[in-house]
Structure formats: C-alpha cells, structure tokens
Amino acid sequence: MKIVIPARYASTRLPGKPLADIAGRPMITHVFDRAAEALAPEHIYVAADDKRILDAMRAHGGQAVMTRADHVSGTDRIAEVASQLGWADNEIVVNVQGDEPLMPSSLISVVGQCLANDDDAAMATACTRIHEGADVLNPNIVKVVTDAAGFAHYFSRSAIPHLRGADEPDPSICSYQRHIGIYAYRVSTLKKLTKLPPAPTEELEALEQLRALYHGLLIKVVEIAQAPPHGVDTPADLDAVRILMEARS
Structure with a gap:
C-alpha cells in the first residue's frame, strides 16, 4: 500500500496553501505526519506542483515527487506519481488531501484496508451518519446512497x-449518509479514470467520483462513527486549524 498526498501551490482561494504556517511549520508537513502514523514513511509521497513544496518536504525528511502544474484534479496528479514510480496495477494508493492536517490516521488505514479486502471494488471511500436536517440540505455536504x-x-x-x-x-426516519472525501484506488483504476471523459452527472454536481460510477466502476463505502475535522479551504479555515494545532503543540 502507498499513500500519495497531492499538494497544489497554485490554490485559487488560498495561494501557497501547502506551505501555510501552522504551529511553526508548513501545513503539508503536518499532513505527512498524519499519514506516517498510518503507514511507514518510505511508502508516502507528496505529489507537488512547485519546487518550494519539494524543498519543504525534503527539509522535513519526507518524499516528494514533482508533477505537472496543469493537472485538473488530485486524481490526475496521483496517477502521474504512480506512472513515474512504476507501480504495479494491483498496488493500492490512498489519496490524502494536502489540506487535511487533522486527518485521523485511523481513517487512512480503514479506507485502504476496505479496498484491500474487496477484490470487486475499484475504489474505496468513507461515509458517516448525518444527524441534522440542515446538513442534509447543505450542498457543501455531499451525500451518498449505498446498496446492500x-x-x-x-x-x-x-x-x-x-x-x-x-x-x-x-x-430520525431516514438514514442519510455524509460522504467523507478520502479515497483508495488501485493503480489500474487510476489509469482508467485519467483516460475517461467527464461524466454528465460529474459536471452537473461538480463531483469527480461520479465519473467512476458513470463508467461502471464499483466504489466500496465504509461507514465510520464520526466525520474527521474540517480541512483548510479558506483563510478562515486556516485560522481555525492554527488555533487547534497550536493548542495541541
């Protein structure tokens, strides 16, 4: 199993986000440390689009791979890493977003193992029960429906x-499930996804995972008890995470 952390310097809402200072060091190093609690560091790679991210990871003692700057998604960036490093088609890769410094290492392990345990699945991801009606109606909270x-x-x-x-x-009547945006893929799936055209549903909903479903790939969903802490999308998110991380240090 491998973990790849896509890190894009040219973030629209928060330029330079992977290098944002949290508790005295770049955010991407905190994400790497969460991943290293789930898997040995030699199996973890940061997929970067900027030399400054590579330099920060090397200073931290982690591995980083330079990828093209024009990738549309993290999936494309991870696929390039798999290609560069020559991973076998049956290798499992867990995608841990580079803006998730509070990602529980246990969740990384659970999603990776979920895929490893199911030969029929092309991908694996996670969900958790929604308890508030307002969250069901919130378009920023993605919902998922699963089969038996x-x-x-x-x-x-x-x-x-x-x-x-x-x-x-x-x-209280209907079991709504919130999707948690962490994925495990087989390398063969990564190769397929990067060659497939966007699905109509994907473009309507702005949800990349719908491409896999549209083209018949099976996604196994593991339910967890609680959603992980929010990642960093905006300056306000960054301020909130800084407070939490500095309290822990």
Missing part, C-alpha cells in the same frame, strides 16, 4: 434519498 453490499449507488449535493411526503429531511 456497501457499494455506492450515487453521490449528490442534494438530499438523497428523497423522503417522499415529508416537507424536509428527517434523519
């Missing part, structure tokens, strides 16, 4: 499944 075997039926920003006859979602 735990494979994803569909992901949506809308309230799915629809509770017929109800004016609003009721989590």
